[in-house]
Amino acid sequence: MDLSVISINFKFMIGGLALTFELALMTMVGGLLIGVILSIARLSPRPWLYYPATAYIHFFRGLPLILVIFWLYFLSPVITGRPIGAFPAAVISFIVFEAAYFAEIIRAGVQSVSHGQAMAAYSSGLTFYQTTRYVILPQALHNMVPALVNQAVIIFQDTSLAYVIGLREFLRRVNLVDAREARSVELYLFAGLVYFTICSAGSLAIHRLEKRRARSC
Amino acid sequence: MGLFNYTFDWSVLWRHPYGGLLVSGIFTTLHLSLLAWIIAVVLGVTIGIFRVLPFRLVRFAGSAYVQLFRNIPFLVQLFFWYFAAPLFLPKPAQEWLYDNVPNYSYWAGVISLGTYTASRVAEQFRSSLLSISQDQYRAAYSTGLTTLQTYRYVIAPYAFRIIIPPFTTEFLTCFKNSALTMTIGVMEITHTAYYIDSFTWHGLETTTAASLVYLCIALCVVLFMSLIEKRIHIPGMIAREQ
Amino acid sequence: MIKIKGVSLWYDKKFKALDNITETIQRGQTVVICGPSGSGKSSLLRCINGLERSQEGKIFVDGVSVQDPETDIHKLRSDIGMVFQHFELYPHMTAMQNITLAPIRVRHKSKREAEEKAMELLERVEIPEQAFKYPEELSGGQKQRVAIARAMAMEPKTMLFDESTSALDPEMIKEVLDVMINLAREGITMVVVTHEMGFAREVADEIIFMDEGRIIERGADHSFFDNPKSERTRQFLSRILI
Numbered sequence: 001m002d003l004s005v006i007s008i009n010f011k012f013m014i015g016g017l018a019l020t021f022e023l024a025l026m027t028m029v030g031g032l033l034i035g036v037i038l039s040i041a042r043l044s045p046r047p048w049l050y051y052p053a054t055a056y057i058h059f060f061r062g063l064p065l066i067l068v069i070f071w072l073y074f075l076s077p078v079i080t081g082r083p084i085g086a087f088p089a090a091v092i093s094f095i096v097f098e099a100a101y102f103a104e105i106i107r108a109g110v111q112s113v114s115h116g117q118a119m120a121a122y123s124s125g126l127t128f129y130q131t132t133r134y135v136i137l138p139q140a141l142h143n144m145v146p147a148l149v150n151q152a153v154i155i156f157q158d159t160s161l162a163y164v165i166g167l168r169e170f171l172r173r174v175n176l177v178d179a180r181e182a183r184s185v186e187l188y189l190f191a192g193l194v195y196f197t198i199c200s201a202g203s204l205a206i207h208r209l210e211k212r213r214a215r216s217c
Numbered sequence: 218m219g220l221f222n223y224t225f226d227w228s229v230l231w232r233h234p235y236g237g238l239l240v241s242g243i244f245t246t247l248h249l250s251l252l253a254w255i256i257a258v259v260l261g262v263t264i265g266i267f268r269v270l271p272f273r274l275v276r277f278a279g280s281a282y283v284q285l286f287r288n289i290p291f292l293v294q295l296f297f298w299y300f301a302a303p304l305f306l307p308k309p310a311q312e313w314l315y316d317n318v319p320n321y322s323y324w325a326g327v328i329s330l331g332t333y334t335a336s337r338v339a340e341q342f343r344s345s346l347l348s349i350s351q352d353q354y355r356a357a358y359s360t361g362l363t364t365l366q367t368y369r370y371v372i373a374p375y376a377f378r379i380i381i382p383p384f385t386t387e388f389l390t391c392f393k394n395s396a397l398t399m400t401i402g403v404m405e406i407t408h409t410a411y412y413i414d415s416f417t418w419h420g421l422e423t424t425t426a427a428s429l430v431y432l433c434i435a436l437c438v439v440l441f442m443s444l445i446e447k448r449i450h451i452p453g454m455i456a457r458e459q
Numbered sequence: 460m461i462k463i464k465g466v467s468l469w470y471d472k473k474f475k476a477l478d479n480i481t482e483t484i485q486r487g488q489t490v491v492i493c494g495p496s497g498s499g500k501s502s503l504l505r506c507i508n509g510l511e512r513s514q515e516g517k518i519f520v521d522g523v524s525v526q527d528p529e530t531d532i533h534k535l536r537s538d539i540g541m542v543f544q545h546f547e548l549y550p551h552m553t554a555m556q557n558i559t560l561a562p563i564r565v566r567h568k569s570k571r572e573a574e575e576k577a578m579e580l581l582e583r584v585e586i587p588e589q590a591f592k593y594p595e596e597l598s599g600g601q602k603q604r605v606a607i608a609r610a611m612a613m614e615p616k617t618m619l620f621d622e623s624t625s626a627l628d629p630e631m632i633k634e635v636l637d638v639m640i641n642l643a644r645e646g647i648t649m650v651v652v653t654h655e656m657g658f659a660r661e662v663a664d665e666i667i668f669m670d671e672g673r674i675i676e677r678g679a680d681h682s683f684f685d686n687p688k689s690e691r692t693r694q695f696l697s698r699i700l701i
Binding site: 185200 | 393395436
């Protein structure tokens, strides 16, 4: 076991984490925004909103992310006439993909608030907007938080897929070093350790949050 | 606009040799996923059981497995099995491997997908088991049933029904994750789509076809599962959200 | 004064919850509705303040039509107070905030004014010290009293109670019933769905028995309990009065 391969290339590999985090963050923000719009449409009684949103969600949840990335890679030159760069391709496909998952989390959160709450609010004369804003949303958000953080951890892991379009995030860099040095065991154990540490920290945070929530309920 | 510069050529989907490649890719996806799924269920249920047994060490082992496999991206695990794992074998075994198993990438794919999915199956199994209230056990014991009988006649049939929806989701996830094995060279459907593009420059058609394959299979699985659910349905059980 | 004329309500086009209900409730009266589960009592209550829409019939509250699309339903609802079986206090707000939300947002009262009124009401229901507690910190009886105060904060002319003591521990039922009895004696119009026949005997001006969506019998007080006219009423009463 030769650990020096890790220390020598450490800076190069960890540098990829910056890109990883950047990608993850942009995906979370973009995915949430679109997810909110989608879940509003999904909860709407109007068919022209409901059906497209439902179709979108089922479509993207039925495909592997890697395929979505390729789709974008092939589709965008056709539409824009130019090939698309690796980073934009990654960001756009991630956002579009994860939005479907965020939409379901949000929808579940909103539906987890008991119907009686809405009835109580309406019965005192509050309008739909007021009921949603003061009674339903605060509770829905509170209920959603563990699932949202969980999705954030998943997104963080999914960034490793940007590997396939050559994006030099963390995993690709590890892979490059391996191609040069052929010390796979040390390198992939190292990669595993890094991801494990970061994701465990995230999962621990969820666990704590859930414990706190359970106590206050 | 760019659209007019692109001429669609759908014949690439059935033209020789591409049609054959696509079909072969579909089959690869199917049997790779199924093999991995079998490993996942056997291993996952075992670990799920470990996590609820009354022995601390066993529970910890189960927990550790789940934590490890869930917090590392599947792609990393895949690379580990493909690049790193053979290096743990003694030299002669490695030689044998490289000489006699030409499609090692396929088997690395099966093993990593299986072990990864097993951790998810274990979690689902455990939470389904936990959702059965303690009172069910108490009711059974109070009529004189032994532990084994309780599990066999009371708990297992019920747990089996609760488990179907999350297991369906996990199978579909496993199925989707099989696409990632393309990174180590497995010629499953997604890789095939990409590969054909490198010869024909008609990647859009092939990825559309690949997407349709995934969606169709997802639809079939969901339909099949709801058929099963209907047949073993007990009135009053919670209907699945879809 | 509440006028209900020929109201019928279907759920999912199949289940008829209310069948041609006609009833008039005079101002200041206390009307108790009783009956088995599924008889439509709660549905009728919810039709009065428009939380449910009947497919047939008309309801007028103090001359305002509930069904008419031109009616300002929010204004109508703010003049009717409703108390629910499961309290439905907003868990993310203190008792004080629960009570003041509607007066501030609907009647545009200032925070100070609303809070003063809220404290008055909390004193009336005898729990002023709980003003800044969250619902999860309160007992069932306290929660329901806060819920009553919340409904009273809008100074409604009518109060609707939907099985407001059914979810309470036996020890707490009395404290809530006492509040309701006081309200009845103050002359507010009350429509109460309940199984508490003691309460009915004490303050009800009229008792209605419903079954399968229809009004089977009405009576003023003693005659209802002592000489029920219909067999079904007799059967029901014999089962609930020990």
